[in-house]
Amino acid sequence: MPLGTLDRTPPPFFKQGPSALSKLMVCSALALFLMVADARFRITEPIRSAMSTVLFPLQWVVMQPVLAFRGVTDYVTSLDSAVSKEEAARRKLILQSQRANQVEQLSNENLQLRKLLALRERLNSPTVAAEVLYDAADPYTRKVIIDKGLAQGVQPGSPVIDESGVLGQVTRVQPLTSEVTLVSDPDQAIPVINTRTGVRGITYGDAGRHGSGALELRYMAANADIQPGDLLTTSGVDGVYPAGIPVAKVAKVERRPDSAFARIVCFPQALVDGARHVMVLKPLLSQLPPRPAPEDAAPVSKKGARK
Structure with a gap:
């Protein structure tokens, strides 16, 4: 029998199981089913937990060389590198501290400016914001x-206030700057009113006698109803300061039998020693309407007189 005529297929009794293509299709379908089932129902989660618990000792043993190498690397870090890192951290801390102080200062200035704006709204008077140089x-x-000066519309005699009360009065104006005489200056006098009793008076600067920022309420009778803690505000009768601005608070009242007037020491409400942002108000007289011109009395005509 020629060799080319030999039948190379196995006999029927050696054929067992499905074909390789069928096995591939079945395994692929099973894998796809398991992936979808695991994604939707997490059926393999318990199996994974069990395998992780069993393999943890092996993982720990394998990680020991890596951890040892990291520990040695950290241990042999040079001293210069550590010092440079410490200096960099200190510089960063100082910079952050400086920024924190700036933020706090800006917050305080913002609060002061808000108070100033609120006070300006109550006064309803034209104002100019300024900064103490x-x-x-x-x-x-x-x-x-x-x-601020003439270029910004500041006028001589303009009241100056801060967020707490009256600070002083403009006494000299330059093109770009102005001079403000504080309420504690001996030559400064402000008509005030006691908010508790309604009694009027005049405060004078008394910086040299009772302290750097003291005032004195003069020409008040010894039996006048005034007590420590009374608030004094502008009365508005001088034509300069609008009424109702805080000026000072009574600190001490001395009644002497040998004098008809009481000695009353006050302390200003404004920050006379530390004000930075102020508001310059327009003098009150410049906001009032002009006085009407006096009318000359017409002579009485004799023709209209009764006979």
Whole structure:
């Protein structure tokens, strides 16, 4: 029999099981089913937990060389590197501390400006915001210089306030700066009213006698109803300061039998020693309407007289 005529197929009794293609299709379908079932129903989660618990000792043993290498690397870090890192951390801490102080300062300034704006709304008076540049050079006066002048519409005699009350009055105006005489200056006088009793008076600066920022309420009778803690505000009768602005608070009242007037020491409400942002108000007289011109009395005509 020729070799080419031999039948190479196995006899029927050696054929067992399905074909390889059928096995591939069945296994692929089973794998796809398991993936979908695991994604939707997590049926393999218990199996994974069990295998993780069993393999944990092996993982720990394999990780020991890696952990040992990291520990040695950290241990042999040079001293210079550690010092440089410490210096960098300190510089960063100082920078953050400086920024925190700036944020706190800006917050305080924002609060002061909000209070100033609220006070301006109550007064309903034209104002100019200004900043205190420096104190005057004369040691015998209490004056400060602000950064607003004629170019910004500041007028001589304009009241100056801060977020707490009356700070002073503009006494000299330059093109770009102005001089403000503080309420504690001996030459400064402000008509005030006691908010508790309604009694009027005049406060004078008394910086040299009772402290750097004291005032004195003068010409008050010894039996006048005034007590420590009374608030004094502007009365508005002088034509300069609008009424109702806080000026000072009574600190001490001395009634002496040998004097008809009481000695009343007050402390200003404004920050005379630390004000930075202020508001310059327009004088009250410039906001009032002009006085009507006096009318000349017409002579009485004799023709209209009764006979």
